[in-house]
Amino acid sequence: MAALCFHCGEACDKERIVHLEKNYCCNGCLQARLLIDNSILCAPDDENFAPQINNKRNWEELNIPSIANRFIIYEDAEVKHVRFTLSNIHCASCVFVLEHLHKIEPAILKTEVFFAEKSIRMVLRKDIPLSKVAKQLALVGYAPDIETVESTSNETEKIRKFRLRALVIAGFCFANIMLFSIPEYMDLEMKNDPSFVYFFRTINVLLSLPVFLYSSLEFYRGALSGIRNKFMHIDFPLVISLIMAYSRSIYEVLSKTGSGYFDSYSGIVFFMLIGRHFQDLRTDELGFAKSFKSYFPIVISTKKGNQFQNIPLAEVQENDEIEIHNLEVIPADGTLLSAEAELDYAFVTGESDHKDVLAGTRVYAGARNCSGSIRIRVEKVMEDSHLGLLWNKEARKEENTERQSFTHVVAKWFTLFLMLMSFGAFFILYPTNADKAFRALTTALIVACPCALLLSHTFTTGTALRLLAQGKLLFKNSFVLDKLATLQAFYFDKTGTVTNTHEVRVSYTGEALQPEEKNAFGELLAASLHPISQSILASFPRQEGSILTEFTETPGMGASGKVNGIFFELKKSTDAHGTDIWINGKWRGVFNLEFEIREGLKEMLKQLKSNYKLGLLSGDTNADDLRMRKLFPFGSELVYKLSPIEKANGISKMEESVRCAYIGDGLNDTGALQEASVGISVSDAHQRFTPAADILIPGEQLKYLPAIVAYAKACRRIVFMSFGLSLLYNVIGLSYALTGNLSPLVAAVLMPVSTFTIILFTSTATRNAYSRILLDKNHKRV
Amino acid sequence: MSVIYLLIGISLPLAMVFLIVFLRNAKRGQFDDLDTPAMRILFEEKPITQTEIKTEEQPK
Numbered sequence: 001m002a003a004l005c006f007h008c009g010e011a012c013d014k015e016r017i018v019h020l021e022k023n024y025c026c027n028g029c030l031q032a033r034l035l036i037d038n039s040i041l042c043a044p045d046d047e048n049f050a051p052q053i054n055n056k057r058n059w060e061e062l063n064i065p066s067i068a069n070r071f072i073i074y075e076d077a078e079v080k081h082v083r084f085t086l087s088n089i090h091c092a093s094c095v096f097v098l099e100h101l102h103k104i105e106p107a108i109l110k111t112e113v114f115f116a117e118k119s120i121r122m123v124l125r126k127d128i129p130l131s132k133v134a135k136q137l138a139l140v141g142y143a144p145d146i147e148t149v150e151s152t153s154n155e156t157e158k159i160r161k162f163r164l165r166a167l168v169i170a171g172f173c174f175a176n177i178m179l180f181s182i183p184e185y186m187d188l189e190m191k192n193d194p195s196f197v198y199f200f201r202t203i204n205v206l207l208s209l210p211v212f213l214y215s216s217l218e219f220y221r222g223a224l225s226g227i228r229n230k231f232m233h234i235d236f237p238l239v240i241s242l243i244m245a246y247s248r249s250i251y252e253v254l255s256k257t258g259s260g261y262f263d264s265y266s267g268i269v270f271f272m273l274i275g276r277h278f279q280d281l282r283t284d285e286l287g288f289a290k291s292f293k294s295y296f297p298i299v300i301s302t303k304k305g306n307q308f309q310n311i312p313l314a315e316v317q318e319n320d321e322i323e324i325h326n327l328e329v330i331p332a333d334g335t336l337l338s339a340e341a342e343l344d345y346a347f348v349t350g351e352s353d354h355k356d357v358l359a360g361t362r363v364y365a366g367a368r369n370c371s372g373s374i375r376i377r378v379e380k381v382m383e384d385s386h387l388g389l390l391w392n393k394e395a396r397k398e399e400n401t402e403r404q405s406f407t408h409v410v411a412k413w414f415t416l417f418l419m420l421m422s423f424g425a426f427f428i429l430y431p432t433n434a435d436k437a438f439r440a441l442t443t444a445l446i447v448a449c450p451c452a453l454l455l456s457h458t459f460t461t462g463t464a465l466r467l468l469a470q471g472k473l474l475f476k477n478s479f480v481l482d483k484l485a486t487l488q489a490f491y492f493d494k495t496g497t498v499t500n501t502h503e504v505r506v507s508y509t510g511e512a513l514q515p516e517e518k519n520a521f522g523e524l525l526a527a528s529l530h531p532i533s534q535s536i537l538a539s540f541p542r543q544e545g546s547i548l549t550e551f552t553e554t555p556g557m558g559a560s561g562k563v564n565g566i567f568f569e570l571k572k573s574t575d576a577h578g579t580d581i582w583i584n585g586k587w588r589g590v591f592n593l594e595f596e597i598r599e600g601l602k603e604m605l606k607q608l609k610s611n612y613k614l615g616l617l618s619g620d621t622n623a624d625d626l627r628m629r630k631l632f633p634f635g636s637e638l639v640y641k642l643s644p645i646e647k648a649n650g651i652s653k654m655e656e657s658v659r660c661a662y663i664g665d666g667l668n669d670t671g672a673l674q675e676a677s678v679g680i681s682v683s684d685a686h687q688r689f690t691p692a693a694d695i696l697i698p699g700e701q702l703k704y705l706p707a708i709v710a711y712a713k714a715c716r717r718i719v720f721m722s723f724g725l726s727l728l729y730n731v732i733g734l735s736y737a738l739t740g741n742l743s744p745l746v747a748a749v750l751m752p753v754s755t756f757t758i759i760l761f762t763s764t765a766t767r768n769a770y771s772r773i774l775l776d777k778n779h780k781r782v
Numbered sequence: 783m784s785v786i787y788l789l790i791g792i793s794l795p796l797a798m799v800f801l802i803v804f805l806r807n808a809k810r811g812q813f814d815d816l817d818t819p820a821m822r823i824l825f826e827e828k829p830i831t832q833t834e835i836k837t838e839e840q841p842k
Binding site: 092095096099112113114115116117161164165168169172176180189193196199203 | 797
């Protein structure tokens with residue numbers, strides 16, 4: 001009688017601990033469960049709470065110094081600090097469990113969780129090996145994610161911190177300057193006393209210095225880079241406005257002719273910085289940070305001398321002999337040394353059928369080994385492998401896209417127009433009335449700031465992207481949203497995109513199985529490691545109490561064993577399309593596996609058909625054509641047996657005439673994702689992986705694609721409307737200013753007022769559109 | 783009204799002290815994580831019950 005552990009689900013063979021009528025296979029599991037039970041926030045007795053405890057992995061690779069050093073951030077004589085990324089963190093209860101780990105493992109002194117980053121920092125006793133720590137984390141359900149290559153964006157971090165500081169200082173100065181400008185605006189007795197007036201003006205000058213010298217630095221940098229590289233950078237007119245306003249204000253104070261516009265000046269800087277900071281608030285950039293290296297094992301069993309040792313992947317060289325175990329991914333191009341192997345190339349080509357290869361055949365990086373342990377001689381290391389080269393063609397120049405965007409084009413022309421008009425008015429008025437001329441110039445430049453135009457786009461797309469990210473739709477940047485609104489065609493990949501590789505439909509044809517045979521079969525399936533067995537297992541409940549004996553598994557051929565006296569055999573069918581089941585030597589039937597088509601896809605495609613061209617680009621054979629023809633509306637193009645390069649070429653050809661989106665699962669269609677105007681990567685599992693995609697969408701939301709495109713279009717309309725609004729402000733203000741009659745005071749007030757209304761309008765309109773289009777009734781929840 | 787010189791002379795430096803304190807602490811990382819401290823206040827410490835833990839050695 002093998003009881004199953006309540007915590008990890010394994011059989012309790014070595015020892016069995018009973019607590020409150022539940023069985024545990026070891027003390028570790030028991031302690032972990034008790035700790036989790038203490039965290040009241042998640043429902044621990046809920047059957048749906050299955051933290052995927054993996055007790056089998058031993059994390060030995062973390063003990064290799066070069067790999068351990070990736071995670072150790074500080075070390076001294078007594079303690080070491082490590083940082084792990086845990087993708088399973090999702091609620092406050094997770095934080096509780098992790099921060100109380102020190103209760104069940106004394107070598108862990110302290111744990112601090114960073115919820116937004118999904119990472120932890122642990123203070124450990126110096127002597128404890130990292131593999132033990134990782135095992136402990138896995139035991140409570142939060143296995144560390146060590147395959148992810150850290151995206152070191154130190155540069156962007158520094159820029160972000162600087163901008164925040166500049167923002168804070170600008171805000172401080174702005175608020176105080178406004179306070180000290182009150183006497184100017186109000187008719188107070190104070191105004192008659194020149195020493196007071198002078199005092200307040202001096203304070204304003206002093207307070208505006210940090211804004212001029214520190215907070216505006218990033219605008220100066222932008223304008224300078226524009227001048228250096230000979231193009232009209234969007235910050236250039238802004239810098240001109242700022243310098244004009246500031247120098248005019250200083251001049252007025254020094255010559256005692258006025259009080260300047262320090263409040264509007266610092267206000268402009270403050271609001272612009274807020275807009276830029278808002279753009280920085282990108283939620284969850286983790287999805288875009290992973291590189292393809294995270295799919296490969298980090299250590300490879302390599303022959304050194306006469307023995308096989310675990311070597312970090314980066315140190316594997318040409319001509320090394322490596323051993324790849326069952327279900328591991330081959331990390332390099334090479335030649336097969338073992339007699340035969342069964343390989344799954346879905347990663348590389350998208351084909352769902354496995355390939356049987358013999359000794360001497362060329363094998364490629366990215367193939368998953370579905371046989372037992374095989375030996376390979378390395379010919380090309382990962383970076384130079386066929387797959388590595390394909391993936392490394394990712395160099396995309398995104399700065400160019402930004403420069404060509406609509407906003408920048410409009411702002412550029414507007415600026416030129418503005419400069420012309422302002423300086424024109426200045427020179428016209430100067431001969432007759434110098435004072436009025438100056439007034440016209442400065443108020444024109446203050447009032448008609450192109451920054452309102454920029455803010456429209458920034459705030460709209462910034463808000464939109466954040467709302468979308470909350471619904472788990474990740475956009476790479478705001479220009480993707482614009483492009484999404486102007487598409488003309490959608491091309492889909494098949495396996496993993498249109499079909500869901502996590503939902504397998506198992507169909508059985510043959511003689512029906514007796515109830516006792518059904519119950520016993522589950523034991524055999526559970527013991528087998530083959531993915532096919534795992535899929536079939538879903539339909540066969542495991543009974544507690546069945547014992548499996550004489551179990552043998554021949555990877556690539558099948559499995560067999562005796563359960564409760566019945567002898568089962570699972571063998572690959574002779575026509576290789578299914579798996580046969582033999583009971584007690586007699587053939588009983590065959591299992592056929594098919595990936596399910598995602599639900600809602602048919603309706604979605606019908607919706608898209610009215611406005612877009614549709615097509616399917618698949619790497620698989622056309623065996624599935626019938627199902628696909630029923631799914632796609634009449635007139636769609638369905639092409640099969642395409643290699644990743646053929647897909648990329650196909651899309652790039654399409655792009656010559658129509659703007660396409662390509663939707664794939666990102667594994668083998670990097671090229672196509674890059675070539676398309678918009679590359680959308682679909683993913684189901686936690687691991688999100690986008691070498692070249694612009695949008696990441698979870699599998700179950702693919703059917704909402706039409707709504708998402710509708711939202712992108714709505715956002716585009718909102719940007720235009722707010723452009724119109726800010727142009728209105730500008731036209732009215734500008735025409736008045738150019739006559740020289742606009743009081744600088746009014747100009748100074750109009751500036752923040754217009755900025756504020758733009759921000760308010762765009763944020764509310766965007767949010768509104770989101771709830772109208774993407775949240776109604778049965779659509780996505782927030 | 784000249785008391786205003788004194789008032790401003792005190793309040794402005796005071797405000798600047800706050801600004802400096804904020805900038806210093808932002809540099810030290812106090813504001814890097816704003817979500818997790820909010821969760822920590824919800825934790826309770828229940829004693830782990832040690833009753834009824836029986837261990838058996840399973841025959842191989």
